[in-house]
Amino acid sequence: MIDTAGPKAPAAARLLPRPDRPALVRGTIIVVLLLLALFALPPLMNGYYTVTMTQVAIYSIVTLGLGLLVGRVGLYSLGQIAVLIIGAWTGARLLFGTGQPFIVVMIEAGLVTMIIGSLITLPALRLRGLYLALITLMLAGAVTVIEATLNFPNGGGGFSGYNGSLVHIPQIRRPSFAGTDPAYYRFSVIVAIVMFLLVYAHLRARPGRAWASIRQSEAASLAAGISTTFYKLWAMALASFVTGVAGALLAGGDRYLYSIDFPIQNSITLLAVVLMGGVFSLAGAVIAAFLQSFLPAMLYQLW
Template sequence: MSQVFLARADVRGALLGLAAGLVIALGLPSLPGVGAGLSLRTLTVCAIYTLAAAGVGVLYGRLGLVSIMQIGLVAVGGWAALRIYHATHLPFEVVMILAAVVTAVVGVLVGLPALRLSGLSLAIVTLMVAGALEVLVTYAGFPNGGDGFLGRVSGGTLAVIMPRPALGQSDDDFFRYVAVAVVVVLALLRWLLMARPGRTWAAIRQGEAGAVSLGVNTVAHRLFALAVTSAATGVAGALLAASSGILDPASFKAQQSVLLFATVLIGGTFSLLGAVLGGLLFYGLPQLLSTIGLDGNLVFVVLGLGLVQAITTSQAGIAGQLGGLWRRLRQPRRPRRREVAA
């Protein structure tokens, strides 16, 4: 019975957290100094990269899989969204879903040969995949309204910009659009983590041999996790494409996947709050350093120190530390019992 109450409490806590995050996100554009210009656009991209960070966190935090190809999958999602829109001119919501499906298929196909690997071996393989995707995107470029499979314009023809969704034309409205999309995807991921798939993933992480002895098909469950996280990353790519209407291959270097993995470790891989913090650190911190006149590459030094601190002192990251603090604050203080004289 106590486990049922704990499960219900976890569900209520998750729902309250997602609702609070949505309310805060929808209200951010109205705050002074945030609702216009570079700061709002920076927060929009941070929110988009939260989905890629969530994919990293689910794979590592629940399955122990070190995936360092998420930025490459973001590029796949953006490429698919641009190509599908220029070929069909479908509503953006349909384009986004189709881009998520394409990215899920690509993620499964490129990750299938590495499913039996783990640890450093898997990290090296996925990093090589990220490098291969970087080369492909650099060679092919992103679709910009041209003909053919690649969709590239030639000669002196002007590139065609993909418009923003109808509900997100202005910067304020697009930020709210992104916030709703991110919360919906995070809610679906949270539901999966609390349902049977999440419990099975946790069992695989605890011990693959034990999970196999219980009849768990570890390969199928890993493929499902890879498909789900790749689809979420594909949504991020589609939203990123919609934010500017066109994408630059220089934004999807393989080293960015390493940086994203580091920020997720610092933020926390065992909760979706860690993914939010990871998105802020991944894109927001370099922008902040550049704004105050420092070299954006200093982010590698800052995050390197943060990664050492996270690994040595708090495996749960910043989100875990905040969660522990919140639980201590909510825990009622028990009054001291008075000693009764015999």
């Protein structure tokens, strides 16, 4: 008998999985958008929108950390502004007081906020929902009072580095390769990409599966042998780290930091925009950052 079906693929080839076309399309779109943001967008923006888009890139890291807690673990935190303040204060103090490279200062600010955020929130990890939100809001209020008393470093001496005379206040140092606003915008976008990749790697690995299980049912997770306290602390540490990096990045972006830049109501606003942007996808963090920074700036410009 003659086989008229034509040549057949080898058995090993038939067992290979087909490429995930939707994922490939999504990846291509993301790469194109990032290239546009890095190279095509800066020449089209004036100084005002360059600074605004820098804020969007920075706050996308903040909303990324908060979205991780809310959407992936089910922890409603209102203390991310407090973590951002600590990261900005630490970054500004190190940039004024040391000659370390800017990237090293960002990592150090992230580590400081990771340790402080984890230690402070550890006793509250048994709480959930409204109770955890209230505890973290009290933390944000306490940090706001402390930073209003100490003020942000502005080139002065001592522990706080605050110059009370407010005469000849130096600008917060930027990296040598990102001294201009367009260059610092590109640098902020690259840092944001790295932070998103860091969180994405966690979500695709064992911590991400544990967080998903905890969010669905903490009791079932305990029954399955998952250490809920350990993984919730891990999520809080990761969110605090990326927020601390954003704080140091914000210090270099603003060049001057004041206590009035971080009102306590921003904690509630930040949670609101994260919920509106979408907490179950990484793209929701970018949407939330646009709602947080770009939309008010655009409305102010139009007004």
